[in-house]
Amino acid sequence: MFSETVALTGRELKHWYRAKVQILMMLVQPMVWLGLFGQAFPATIPVSTMNGAPDYMSYMSVGQLAIITLFTCMFVGMSLVWDRRFGFLNKLRAAPIPRAAIPLSRVFATVIRAVVAAMLVLAIALLFAHIPGLKGLTIIGHFGITDFLGVILILVLLATAFASIFVAIALTIKQQETLFAVINLVNLPLMFASAALFPISSMPDWLQTVAKVNPLTLAVDGMRQLFFHGSTGIYSLSVDIIGLAAFSAVFITLGIVVAMRSLKEK
Amino acid sequence: MTGYIEVKDLVKVYSGSVRAVDDITFEVMEGEIFGFLGPNGAGKTTTISMLTTLLRPTSGSATIGGHDVVKQQQKVRSIIGLVPQELTVDDELSGRENMLLQAKLYHVENKVAKERIDELLDLVKLDDASDRLVKTYSGGMRKRLELAEGLIHSPKVLFLDEPTLGLDVQTRTVMWAHIRELKESSNMTVFMTTHYLEEADSLCDRIGIIDKGRIMALDTPKKLKESLGGDVISVKIDGEMDQTEAIKAVDGVLSVKKEDGSYRVKVMNGETVTAPLLQGISKNGGKVTYVTLERPNMDQVFLEYTGRSLRDAEQAGSYDKMAMARQMRRSS
Ligand SMILES: Nc1ncnc2c1ncn2[C@@H]1O[C@H](COP(=O)(O)OP(=O)(O)O)[C@@H](O)[C@H]1O
Ligand SMILES: [Mg+2]
Numbered sequence: 001m002f003s004e005t006v007a008l009t010g011r012e013l014k015h016w017y018r019a020k021v022q023i024l025m026m027l028v029q030p031m032v033w034l035g036l037f038g039q040a041f042p043a044t045i046p047v048s049t050m051n052g053a054p055d056y057m058s059y060m061s062v063g064q065l066a067i068i069t070l071f072t073c074m075f076v077g078m079s080l081v082w083d084r085r086f087g088f089l090n091k092l093r094a095a096p097i098p099r100a101a102i103p104l105s106r107v108f109a110t111v112i113r114a115v116v117a118a119m120l121v122l123a124i125a126l127l128f129a130h131i132p133g134l135k136g137l138t139i140i141g142h143f144g145i146t147d148f149l150g151v152i153l154i155l156v157l158l159a160t161a162f163a164s165i166f167v168a169i170a171l172t173i174k175q176q177e178t179l180f181a182v183i184n185l186v187n188l189p190l191m192f193a194s195a196a197l198f199p200i201s202s203m204p205d206w207l208q209t210v211a212k213v214n215p216l217t218l219a220v221d222g223m224r225q226l227f228f229h230g231s232t233g234i235y236s237l238s239v240d241i242i243g244l245a246a247f248s249a250v251f252i253t254l255g256i257v258v259a260m261r262s263l264k265e266k
Numbered sequence: 267m268t269g270y271i272e273v274k275d276l277v278k279v280y281s282g283s284v285r286a287v288d289d290i291t292f293e294v295m296e297g298e299i300f301g302f303l304g305p306n307g308a309g310k311t312t313t314i315s316m317l318t319t320l321l322r323p324t325s326g327s328a329t330i331g332g333h334d335v336v337k338q339q340q341k342v343r344s345i346i347g348l349v350p351q352e353l354t355v356d357d358e359l360s361g362r363e364n365m366l367l368q369a370k371l372y373h374v375e376n377k378v379a380k381e382r383i384d385e386l387l388d389l390v391k392l393d394d395a396s397d398r399l400v401k402t403y404s405g406g407m408r409k410r411l412e413l414a415e416g417l418i419h420s421p422k423v424l425f426l427d428e429p430t431l432g433l434d435v436q437t438r439t440v441m442w443a444h445i446r447e448l449k450e451s452s453n454m455t456v457f458m459t460t461h462y463l464e465e466a467d468s469l470c471d472r473i474g475i476i477d478k479g480r481i482m483a484l485d486t487p488k489k490l491k492e493s494l495g496g497d498v499i500s501v502k503i504d505g506e507m508d509q510t511e512a513i514k515a516v517d518g519v520l521s522v523k524k525e526d527g528s529y530r531v532k533v534m535n536g537e538t539v540t541a542p543l544l545q546g547i548s549k550n551g552g553k554v555t556y557v558t559l560e561r562p563n564m565d566q567v568f569l570e571y572t573g574r575s576l577r578d579a580e581q582a583g584s585y586d587k588m589a590m591a592r593q594m595r596r597s598s
Contacts, residue, residue, distance in 0.1 A: 003373075018358055093320055266321065
């Protein structure tokens with residue numbers, strides 16, 4: 001089980017770092033947010049609603065870490081559809097490997113990709129704060145190794161949950177066009193009905209209710225408490241992490257179950 | 267002696283109506299190259315998919331090396347190699363990386379794998395291209411890599427689904443050579459499918475002729491051809507004397523027909539009868555000026571057993587495919 005999963009994860013990662021254009025494309029969106037939107041955004045959002053962030057740019061930068069994770073996870077679906085079309089999935093189905101290795105390797109590779117991408121975005125956001133005339137992510141208090149590991153843990157849990165969801169979706173919806181539509185249908189509401197880009201206190205009540213149970217909200221809420229010391233979040237840090245752990249456990253199980261059913265011979 | 271692959275009353279019905287495989291029973295012996303010959307849509311891939319655990323039979327059973335393809339899937343998977351009809355090698359990896367991945371999926375020990383990969387890449391003449399990304403390979407190279415992948419774990423049975431489909435004549439000959447070499451260097455059992463008559467004829471120890479999901483005939487290529495009534499030797503003889511009786515007296519001659527100055531002689535086996543026949547004629551004072559040996563070919567065999575030529579069947583098959591493609595578009 002383990003060795004096959006590692007081998008397949010390796011294959012996914014090779015695909016990824018060989019597709020240099022794809023990596024650049026992936027960074028375009030956070031760059032647009034950080035580089036343009038974040039810089040020009042008027043200071044109409046009261047600082048008091050921003051989980052201890054000193055300014056909107058710092059607030060939103062942390063949100064971008066979660067959003068790049070979401071978007072990286074989205075791509076796992078596309079690669080699965082291609083692998084089905086070109087018979088690679090059938091090749092795996094004919095091999096004497098445990099079925100679960102197939103979805104698990106996708107999830108693991110996606111988690112690694114997502115964390116690397118988020119670290120790139122983090123580096124850019126931190127760098128911006130040091131360039132005169134630009135705004136970036138300003139950390140409040142001491143950001144130590146445990147804080148850093150906390151951020152990684154949150155990203156790993158978030159990516160596990162999302163990657164599993166997209167694996168399940170891609171194995172259920174076999175047509176590329178439909179899959180694209182569904183992914184978009186899922187992505188945009190997830191992104192905007194969360195605390196990733198804007199404080200939820202500025203949202204209508206019903207939207208707040210949705211946003212409060214969105215894994216993205218838990219992730220940014222937890223990370224902000226790590227980046228901006230002394231702040232209080234929507235939930236406590238431990239609730240954020242436990243909530244995310246629960247999400248990822250549920251979704252990875254769902255992903256494996258859906259994969260086993262979909263890969264079974266008909 | 268029982269077969270290494272045993273198939274009994276196997277049926278596959280797709281989505282309630284298409285009987286793609288319609289009650290087939292056969293055995294494949296250990297170490298033989300067994301081929302399914304049939305047009306597009308005959309049910310060849312469907313049969314292979316059931317035998318390789320990718321598809322669940324609607325009814326009937328099949329075992330490979332004694333392992334049931336439905337109940338003992340992992341056992342079956344570990345002793346078979348599959349070279350599918352479509353190209354599934356990974357474009358974004360090099361040839362060697364593809365092989366390494368395959369080795370890991372088939373639990374070939376790292377040290378063994380390294381040697382085996384070199385050996386196989388050498389066998390399919392990809393050693394020079396092994397470190398290039400597969401997306402730079404030609405169709406023939408990909409197919410050869412696919413073949414090498416199927417062999418990585420030294421499978422007991424190799425399934426080859428249309429191993430030369432879409433290859434040019436030269437590359438096809440190279441593939442045939444590889445397959446023959448394999449057969450000589452190991453005791454591997456090979457189950458292959460093809461819709462090329464020459465391919466079945468020249469590669470397979472035994473052939474099953476399959477049409478519309480049914481096996482219409484099953485035997486060695488030689489026996490299949492003999493079943494059509496043997497070979498025809500045509501001889502032209504100088505001189506006025508009638509040689510009919512002399513020819514009839516030769517062992518193995520079935521019938522003689524005189525047409526102008528030449529005789530059409532039907533025999534069981536042209537190879538062994540030709541020499542005695544010529545001797546018989548010259549003993550009787552005839553001077554042979556011209557001899558040809560006509561043997562029934564697979565095309566005639568196919569016609570005999572399916573009631574249509576393979577070319578016609580192919581056309582009907584491609585029509586099916588188009589109809590299916592239209593239907594698929596509609597239903598999506
Ligand atoms: N997934 C499928 N669903 C429905 N019909 C199928 C499917 N796959 C194949 N068929 C039909 O089953 C028949 C046999 O197909 P196949 O086994 O691919 O033939 P071959 O490999 O001999 O060309 C054809 O009529 C084909 O249209
Ligand atoms: Mg086929």
